[in-house]
């Protein structure tokens with residue numbers, strides 16, 4: 001770039017969060033620049049590869065605010081910052097209407113509440129380019145077009161590397177662009193770089209002892225640049241130890257046909273998940289996202305296996321839009337089978353007596369309606385435990401599929417970045433999966449990546465514009 005770069009607001013990252021903030025700011029009359037490190041028109045990011053379901057804790061975005069609040073609070077169990085919960089419940093309906101007004105298209109997929117607003121057209125459920133020309137891809141192009149029409153700038157191949165601070169105020173940043181370090185002046189900066197899931201050092205610091213044994217279940221473009229820059233500027237980080245993801249067959253580590261789908265969650269929440277000693281180590285009833293985090297947290301994240309029987313394979317195994325049965329096997333994944341548990345233990349290389357004991361205790365607890373007394377307990381409420389009795393017995397070796405990190409830069413209800421004293425850092429904002437404080441916590445509350453991103457992004461834009469109107 002020859003001329004110096006200066007904007008009213010500069011946005012880091014052109015996923016849904018970045019483009020939403022940018023389009024809203026441009027619509028409100030600000031000069032906006034979006035920096036995107038991806039170089040090509042179809043730069044990869046999670047928003048492009050998304051499944052596209054806009055929901056709030058699996059409720060429809062048009063549900064009553066109190067219903068949404070209640071659904072989020074039930075999942076969060078006291079973890080989330082209340083002002084973020086209120087922002088989500090209060091704004092999501094308008095956020096979806098605003099996206100529609102910019103040309104983003106939604107479609108109902110089936111009857112479940114969380115699929116009533118799915119980006120159109122829905123993704124294909126197979127192939128490496130399952131996203132091409134589908135919901136997320138189309139949405140990004142639509143928002144990118146809207147930004148251009150409003151006079152905003154989207155700069156590809158531009159990686160933000162450092163914030164420029166003047167005292168306690170953010171006054172722009174430095175980017176790497178076309179091999180040079182370029183200063184960018186801006187009255188406000190919005191960090192929307194999508195999380196730190198692809199940064200092995202940060203994953204090791206906060207989430208897993210062996211990041212190389214966790215499968216990236218997404219674009220793997222979130223390197224935590226925003227988080228690092230914000231941290232250097234004194235930002236508070238929150239909820240760093242949790243991530244959103246699904247349980248995958250371990251073969252997904254080397255077979256690209258096995259991620260992001262099919263997921264193994266429904267087999268796992270019906271049967272038992274064991275470690276290398278053939279013992280249960282996690283409450284399977286807490287769901288797929290919880291299980292995925294627990295698997296990543298093992299000293300060896302590739303040591304987890306799900307054990308189940310023919311009845312589970314033919315029942316819960318066939319649940320979900322892209323079911324484990326038959327897709328695991330038809331896409332080249334490994335389904336172990338044996339007429340008895342000792343035979344299965346032999347194939348897995350785990351102690352047979354321990355596996356038989358684990359399954360016997362589990363079956364007896366189901367019969368007695370006492371799975372909560374197992375160690376670890378097995379919550380029966382949301383995901384019904386199924387006995388493991390009908391041969392052939394099956395096992396699938398598992399891995400944790402990581403989609404995006406739930407924790408990150410602490411923000412308030414206006415998406416202002418907070419310092420350690422919980423005070424906003426002047427002119428610095430963050431939105432989307434770069435932020436923390438809404439999702440995660442002890443029970444690993446998943447609220448919704450797309451809804452979180454659109455609400456926090458619009459909040460950032462509105463706060464920036466309101467701040468300028470006052471000065």
Ligand SMILES: Cc1cc2nc3c(=O)[nH]c(=O)nc-3n(C[C@H](O)[C@H](O)[C@H](O)COP(=O)(O)OP(=O)(O)OC[C@H]3O[C@@H](n4cnc5c(N)ncnc54)[C@H](O)[C@@H]3O)c2cc1C
Nearest residue numbers: 013015017037045047050051053160194218432433449450
């Ligand atoms: C397979 C899959 C299925 C999913 N399904 C759903 C679903 O059904 N419902 C749902 O709610 N969520 C879903 N998600 C999650 C959802 O897509 C994400 O939560 C959301 O898209 C995140 O948006 P974002 O803008 O925060 O981040 P991203 O979309 O990841 O965008 C961040 C951008 O920042 C850029 N960037 C990073 N660092 C820099 C830097 N230093 N300088 C400049 N640019 C930078 C990246 O290249 C990237 O383009 C799914 C995700 C995947 C992968």
